Amino acid sequence: MKINFVDIQKQYVLHQDEFDSAIKKVMIKGDFILGEELINFEKEFAKFCNAKYCIGVASGTDGLFIALKVLGIKPGDEVITAANTFIATALAITMVGATPVFVDMDPQSYNIDPQQIEGKITKKTKAIIPVHLYGQPADMDIILKIAKKYKLKILEDACQAHGAIYKQQRVGSIGDIAVFSFYPGKNIGAFGDGGAIVTNNKKLADKIVFLRNWGGKIKYHHEIKGINSRLDTIQAAVLRVKLRYLEEWNKKRKEHADYYTKALSGLASITVPKELSNVIPVYHLYVIQTTQRDALLDYLRKKDISVGIHYPIPIHLQKAYKDLGYKKGDFPETEKYAKKILSLPMYPELTEKEIDYIALSIKEFFNQ
């Protein structure tokens, strides 16, 4: 049995007529940039997030960059974020000229350890970027409290968490501003790159509309220095189709996660993901831990089961961030987990039969 890590084509085949007609509509109308489908999608996605405003941008990375820009983050500032995130979170901070300051992870939630944030705050600290990693909401209450105490902005990196719920609130509407990615493999993905910024703050929303469009709203009238970073109308049309299924898909991911957890919980050599109380995660990834990670990874790949590591090299040990001067041992939990984590196949179309096969193969590996 061959099992993919994600299976994007399956969604297309299942809803082909809807996708084809949505794309065709845009082709016929020809409003490829800032068109009607984009405006509609922005309204619908804002509503989905329980937020007032949504502005489509070209990618999650651009979204994080633009969000930091409108929050006023500039060279010399420091921004606190998780040591164990995808590198784009840190890159956006350096793109505005600020310095990323990492905080180690909490081993229970895989998210930023809120207890270690205060110790990293200096006079230069301007914002915190909690990342809702793997679709599991970060511990926002403590982060909100710290942000209020030190007058810091909160930018939620919700690129892996479309629809996740923290204490009855959708992520994306908890901090000052939030960013989502529509990279094809995300819980809701475009047929290419895409992203969105979500906020309840009208001033920020207005500024983003300018920033993503060379600093102006009216052609050839530029109020500020902006960039070109818009979500294509065609991608918005695709995303509108997918948004209709997102809740159902997220529910299936959660069911698959529960099924995995049940199937694997008897194995002493494996740690399954823990769910914190008061949150509903959306399982962008289902990540287990084992000290025999590399051997298990090889074994599963040989059996045609695609698995991944998110992420194998922590950002502070990446060549690209040599200049920050971090060294091995600076973030012990993150470094320890990078050697133990393994992401199993996870997507709504996965079947119980496939999960049974994956679980059986893992048990086989451990000779049980």
Ligand SMILES: *Cc1c(COP(=O)(O)O)cnc(C)c1O
């Ligand atoms: C995917 C992702 C991004 C970047 O999004 P792109 O659309 O690929 O630019 C940023 N942060 C996290 C946590 C992500 O998973």
